[in-house]
Amino acid sequence: MSPMCHSSSPRGRAGRPRSAEAGEAILEATRAALVELGWSKLSMGDVATRAGVAKTTLYRRWANKNELVVDAVAVLFDELELPDLGSLQADIEHVVVQFAALLERPETKTALMAVVAESTRDEPLRERIRTSIVERQKRLVLAGRERAQARGELPAGRDEEAVAVTDDLIFDVVAGAVVHRSLVSAEPVDDAWATRLSALLLGGLGAVAEAG
Amino acid sequence: MSPMCHSSSPRGRAGRPRSAEAGEAILEATRAALVELGWSKLSMGDVATRAGVAKTTLYRRWANKNELVVDAVAVLFDELELPDLGSLQADIEHVVVQFAALLERPETKTALMAVVAESTRDEPLRERIRTSIVERQKRLVLAGRERAQARGELPAGRDEEAVAVTDDLIFDVVAGAVVHRSLVSAEPVDDAWATRLSALLLGGLGAVAEAG
Amino acid sequence: MSPMCHSSSPRGRAGRPRSAEAGEAILEATRAALVELGWSKLSMGDVATRAGVAKTTLYRRWANKNELVVDAVAVLFDELELPDLGSLQADIEHVVVQFAALLERPETKTALMAVVAESTRDEPLRERIRTSIVERQKRLVLAGRERAQARGELPAGRDEEAVAVTDDLIFDVVAGAVVHRSLVSAEPVDDAWATRLSALLLGGLGAVAEAG
């Protein structure tokens, strides 16, 4: 399940194989172009030139600019980590600040909303975003919740379904709130804000669990 | 403070005045084009044609496509209302569902994230989004909170600053969660989800207030 | 019946009129590009650049490279003249040499056969060649024949139809022979060859007239 799978080999492999370095050079060039130009002024030709590659090579691997950009930024989200800071509150605060820092990076800031916007009219793109970014990062919620349960901060989830539903809710709330604060409200996600958001979640989680 | 203020009349008025109907026809045409084509395939020329107007007229009133789109969709957000449903929980649920319905409309769905994305590289646009959309809709949080205080569901805010900070937090959390659920996770914002989100917030609000 | 008529004004005139100088600059640039690059390496983008014009401007006026090239070279054929040299033999020799000289010019040499080749698959192009080049130059045959009749070198044509048919034959023979000698056989059309061809025609004309 390679990230770049636009019309791969039909059955086995015949002919010259795709250059491995080209792929990485392109993604790197894409990120550089995002930083310099932003999403809307990024052009395929420019990326190709930066990567020292022909435009055709880009189109051979990605159907369009959006798919390319998703692949280029998806890897950045994998840098997010959830070290054990001893309490759920601390863990949440940490990931919130980390995520906000990621969103402050110019390549992420300009690209994320743009591809989400495009995905509202492009089902394959939406799917690629889901698999490359969204679903991958739910691991953070999962890990945080399980660690909190291990610590006894949260009750063990009896109903598996209910646990997953709550995980999803938390994910949308945390990710959504950080994105909205950062990109829409355009106000800083500092430690104080992260603390307030964590407090809100912790308090709310109890209520949701009771209501369950 | 008209929403379209790109170089008004210099000092008094001379020559032929601007057609009043043209402005509304353009915004209407813009919304229609958003529905049919989505943001990225919407073009100024097409909007002009639909509105029966020359391209020049568009550029005389809006600096570019993004400013035009913001004005075209901003008005839709004013339709959001907060009827008194008797409890804070019900009020929140109602506005969440209403907001989700708004985001499901094709013109809003395709446009909102797009202009936010563009605004990360365009300060005037960001400002226009803030004044035309974001700040205007904070009224909903304000109204909901005051009504809840009146009902006694929430304590009266002693510190005005702290109240505003919490209002902002709630706004980012609610708006962000709904947007993320709807556009990024691409899963439905139904009554059940709205109920869970409301429960989370109500529970959290208590905690935040205590911590405050 | 302007030579450049690719989708001109729908009914009357509205909007900015087409730049007159642009048209001439484009044709001039086309001829220059033909000289330097030849037909097959001539590109629309290059012509546009040479003419200091946008590619769109070319496509607004000509449907494709072939139509442009026909217009660019057609005017060169109008330079052919038929001065009265006192005898039909001399007149023929002169026009043969003149035509050969025209075919030796690099822009004509490379372009003429190319557009004729393309015209075998492109009816509008064939028509444009006929009206812009072929039919226009039949004037030379007409003038030569009438002058010879006036001199008494040829009998006055009784049957108008037969005269036209013979004119066409002569045109195809002269033009075809020169083109074939010059471009296919790739041998020089010098005075000696022109003399031989003229002699052949003069001798043949008598026979055709008798047979006629």
Added chain:
Amino acid sequence: MSPMCHSSSPRGRAGRPRSAEAGEAILEATRAALVELGWSKLSMGDVATRAGVAKTTLYRRWANKNELVVDAVAVLFDELELPDLGSLQADIEHVVVQFAALLERPETKTALMAVVAESTRDEPLRERIRTSIVERQKRLVLAGRERAQARGELPAGRDEEAVAVTDDLIFDVVAGAVVHRSLVSAEPVDDAWATRLSALLLGGLGAVAEAG
């Protein structure tokens, strides 16, 4: 002197020899593609696919599209014959009609002028055309003239040089006239026209012989 001689074996032969059937399949595929697409839309990749052959195989044998096309159509010209019809006039008429029929075939029609056009800028191509097509078909003039001399319709040529010069003239006139009538004037080469052309030539030949 094989027709396909693009960088044969260096000194002797080693390794696998070239597939004989591939060569014919490629020429056949080229003709088919010419019929369907015409010269300008014929592509090497398409020919390769039609022939069930790799593009590499084409380039191993022909330097480029034009050389390939010349070889593909050259063989068609060998079908021209000059049966003895009893008189020079009849022989000429016959070959004229035959040649016109050949030029009416879509593969010939589209290819011949195209490669001639290209040859004005490509000396090796011009040479290939001369040896593969032009010089080969002069045999028809030669045979016709000798047969006419044998019949006593034409005087025996005293001066060998003069005879060759006249042969060339006749070749250019006949071939040129037919091509021009057929492809440039785009009018039919029917029996009547062939008769007129033959009459012109026969009459002219006498004059040229006397003048010669």
Added chain:
DNA sequence: CGCTAACCGAGACGGTACGTCTCGTCTTACG
């Protein structure tokens, strides 16, 4: 009988040009 050199198919590669589209500006004539 196994080497080995040249062949073969497939298809990716860096390029170039295509013809279309949209941008935002400019130039008309009309009201």
Added chain:
DNA sequence: CGTAAGACGAGACGTACCGTCTCGGTTAGCG
């Protein structure tokens, strides 16, 4: 002066071929 119409310079789009290259795999003939 505002307007509708539409041409303009600029430049990106995504596609199609070009001619070259790199693969893995035949297929001869020579040793």
